[in-house]
Amino acid sequence: MPFRERVSGALIVAPMTKGSNLPYRRLCVELGARVLVSEMVVARRLKQKRRSEFALLRKAPDEPCFGVQLAGNKPEEMAWAAALAEARGADFVDVNLGCPIDHFTRMGLGAALGRQPGRVRKIVEAMRAAVTVPVTVKIRLGWKADQLNYMELARAAVEGGASGVFVHGRTREARYRYPANWEAIAEIAAALPVPVIGNGDLLFPHEVRDRLAASGCAAVMTARGALIKPWLFRELATGYWDITGEERLALYRRYTTLALEHWGGDEHGRARARDFLRWHAGFWCRYVPRRADGSWPSMQQREVNERPRSALEALLERADEPALDYLTDELLNGGDLAAPPPVPAASPDARDARDIRDGRVEDAVVAG
Numbered sequence: 103m104p105f106r107e108r109v110s111g112a113l114i115v116a117p118m119t120k121g122s123n124l125p126y127r128r129l130c131v132e133l134g135a136r137v138l139v140s141e142m143v144v145a146r147r148l149k150q151k152r153r154s155e156f157a158l159l160r161k162a163p164d165e166p167c168f169g170v171q172l173a174g175n176k177p178e179e180m181a182w183a184a185a186l187a188e189a190r191g192a193d194f195v196d197v198n199l200g201c202p203i204d205h206f207t208r209m210g211l212g213a214a215l216g217r218q219p220g221r222v223r224k225i226v227e228a229m230r231a232a233v234t235v236p237v238t239v240k241i242r243l244g245w246k247a248d249q250l251n252y253m254e255l256a257r258a259a260v261e262g263g264a265s266g267v268f269v270h271g272r273t274r275e276a277r278y279r280y281p282a283n284w285e286a287i288a289e290i291a292a293a294l295p296v297p298v299i300g301n302g303d304l305l306f307p308h309e310v311r312d313r314l315a316a317s318g319c320a321a322v323m324t325a326r327g328a329l330i331k332p333w334l335f336r337e338l339a340t341g342y343w344d345i346t347g348e349e350r351l352a353l354y355r356r357y358t359t360l361a362l363e364h365w366g367g368d369e370h371g372r373a374r375a376r377d378f379l380r381w382h383a384g385f386w387c388r389y390v391p392r393r394a395d396g397s398w399p400s401m402q403q404r405e406v407n408e409r410p411r412s413a414l415e416a417l418l419e420r421a422d423e424p425a426l427d428y429l430t431d432e433l434l435n436g437g438d439l440a441a442p443p444p445v446p447a448a449s450p451d452a453r454d455a456r457d458i459r460d461g462r463v464e465d466a467v468v469a470g
């Protein structure tokens with residue numbers, strides 16, 4: 103099926119280091135997601151035969167359309183990695199041109215590669231020659247506000263044979279400090295002959311529909327939205343879901359089951375599953391429902407739900423470490439969450455909000 107048809111009208115699960123892990127993608131599929139992208143896979147690490155990197159190529163059994171995102175800046179290496187990903191079941195392969203993290207940009211990867219459109223064209227060309235599945239790129243708008251190169255970069259990728267362009271509507275320097283620039287995304291969608299997929303700040307179903315309609319994009323994509331409320335995919339079919347604490351808990355329990363199925367129930371598997379659960383809990387607690395006056399909280403503002411309807415909802419919105427550890431352990435042990443720890447004196451909420459805006463979320467994830 104042509105790439106345009108495959109993605110048309112979809113809300114895609116974005117590539118996320120740690121975040122788009124296999125069991126989490128399965129949860130999103132169960133909730134209605136139909137196109138999903140892997141965690142970032144570093145081509146060089148595949149060459150080095152690192153097992154942990156190979157694990158990231160795995161497609162879930164029930165995954166309708168799975169893209170593998172590759173990071174690398176050598177055409178031959180990227181072509182080889184793309185062929186490997188295809189052989190392991192990838193439905194498309196994507197090039198990371200947006201990763202902002204110093205560790206990678208210093209090696210000329212991610213957003214640093216995005217400053218070299220000529221090289222990007224060659225990489226896409228080489229990948230195209232090595233695979234039969236579509237090759238896509240994921241770009242930002244530029245390195246910083248006075249160095250916007252999105253049109254040149256997107257065009258170079260298309261010249262190289264890219265079948266689609268994902269656009270995160272911010273610069274590398276901006277991190278998450280400002281809202282995504284959907285005007286620039288629309289400009290790219292209007293200019294390119296291939297499908298453009300817009301990305302940035304989608305959290306509620308009306309935002310998905312409005313951005314899709316107004317931007318001219320073939321599809322849109324969400325990262326933090328999927329982490330904070332994986333039921334966003336279901337809402338696209340059924341409308342805004344005023345979800346209860348119990349209903350949320352059932353989804354978190356489902357992820358726990360999928361995580362244990364994936365990593366295994368032995369000591370090692372349970373430790374892996376715990377690590378991921380604890381990490382996801384740090385996003386789940388950020389969910390805020392529609393406000394009492396009918397208006398919508400935005401992705402950029404960390405709000406606190408002033409109206410928890412039950413003791414469980416009050417627990418699920420706590421962002422302090424004892425609460426997140428408690429939720430994680432109760433999920434892992436099938437507990438009933440009946441005895442939450444006391445709220446510590448100083449709440450870390452303010453720090454969390456800053457971290458999310460300044461992009462330390464991604465940095466913290468990839469540092470390990």
Ligand SMILES: Cc1cc2nc3c(=O)[nH]c(=O)nc-3n(C[C@H](O)[C@H](O)[C@H](O)COP(=O)(O)O)c2cc1C
Pocket residue numbers: 116117118119120121141142171198199200201240270301302303304323324325326327401463464467
């Ligand atoms: C935890 C986390 C990990 C991410 N890892 C990647 C990655 O590996 N590759 C990538 O291209 N973008 C990555 N991103 C960026 C997202 O794909 C997306 O472009 C960005 O978060 C904007 O979308 P949002 O506003 O829906 O969050 C990551 C984002 C988050 C929050």
